Amino acid sequence: MAASPRAFVLRHTNLRPITGLPAIRLHLADEVLPLWHALQLETGDEDTGLPYWAFAWGGGLAVGRYLAEHPEAVRGRRVFDLASGSGLCAIAALRAGAASATASDIDPYACAAIPLNARANGVRVSAVRRDVLAEEPPDTDVILAGDCWYEAVLAARVLPWLQRAGARGIDVLVGDPGRRYLPVADLEEIARYEVRTTTELEDLELKQGRVYRLRGAVAVA
Numbered sequence: 001m002a003a004s005p006r007a008f009v010l011r012h013t014n015l016r017p018i019t020g021l022p023a024i025r026l027h028l029a030d031e032v033l034p035l036w037h038a039l040q041l042e043t044g045d046e047d048t049g050l051p052y053w054a055f056a057w058g059g060g061l062a063v064g065r066y067l068a069e070h071p072e073a074v075r076g077r078r079v080f081d082l083a084s085g086s087g088l089c090a091i092a093a094l095r096a097g098a099a100s101a102t103a104s105d106i107d108p109y110a111c112a113a114i115p116l117n118a119r120a121n122g123v124r125v126s127a128v129r130r131d132v133l134a135e136e137p138p139d140t141d142v143i144l145a146g147d148c149w150y151e152a153v154l155a156a157r158v159l160p161w162l163q164r165a166g167a168r169g170i171d172v173l174v175g176d177p178g179r180r181y182l183p184v185a186d187l188e189e190i191a192r193y194e195v196r197t198t199t200e201l202e203d204l205e206l207k208q209g210r211v212y213r214l215r216g217a218v219a220v221a
C-alpha cells in the first residue's frame, strides 16, 4: 500500500542546510532518477511528475539570496510563492520578515514537503495545491516566482498571470538560472548570484542565478 506523501518525503530525503543559504534547511535528495523511480513505484504511475520538491532550484536559490540581502523587499508584507516546490522562496521570505507566506504547487508531494520544510525552519507556510494559474492572482503584496520558465507550456501561462498581478500593484520577483523560456524583455534584472545546484539537474554545478522584477510592477517603498 502507498504511504502518505508526507511519509514518502521523509523516507526519501535528508534534512540539511542549502549551499549559499546555510540558515535554511530543507528535506533534499541527492539523486533525481532513483527518487523518480521510487515515486513511479509508489504512485503506480510511470508518468508521474519529476520530484522537483526534493531539490533547491537555481531560481529559488537566487530569490533566497536576494531576500537574505534585501529583507525590505518582503518585510511586513504578504507573500505568495508560485510553483513553490520545496517551499524555499516562501521560507526565505518568512525568515526575512514577511508577515505571511502562502506556497502553491500542483504536485501533492510538494504540498507535503512544504510544511515539513517550513517546520524545520521554524516558520509556518500555508500550502495551496491547485493550479492557481487558472484563477485570478491572489490578494497579496508580493509574488515570488522561482524557476518557472523551464517548460514552454508553463512559461506561456506564467507571464500573463504575473502581468495581471503586476497591473494590480502586486510586486513580482522572479528568480531564474537562465532557462530557455525566460521572457527577458518583460523583466528587469535587479541582482545576480553564483548559485550552487547539482549536475543531477543542470549541466553545471555553478549557475548564474538572476533575480528580476517584472517590468511595470510597483517598486518596493
Ligand SMILES: C[S@@+](CC[C@H](N)C(=O)[O-])C[C@H]1O[C@@H](n2cnc3c(N)ncnc32)[C@H](O)[C@@H]1O
Pocket (backbone or CB within 6 Å): 049, 052, 053, 055, 056, 057, 058, 059, 060, 061, 082, 083, 084, 085, 086, 087, 088, 089, 104, 105, 106, 107, 110, 130, 131, 132, 133, 145, 146, 147, 148, 150, 154
Ligand atoms: C523547477 S521547480 C521550482 C521550485 C522552486 N520554486 C525553486 O525554485 O526551488 C518548478 C515547480 O513548479 C511546479 N508547477 C508546475 N506547474 C505548476 C502550476 N501550474 N502551478 C503551480 N506550480 C506548478 C512544479 O510542480 C515544480 O514544483
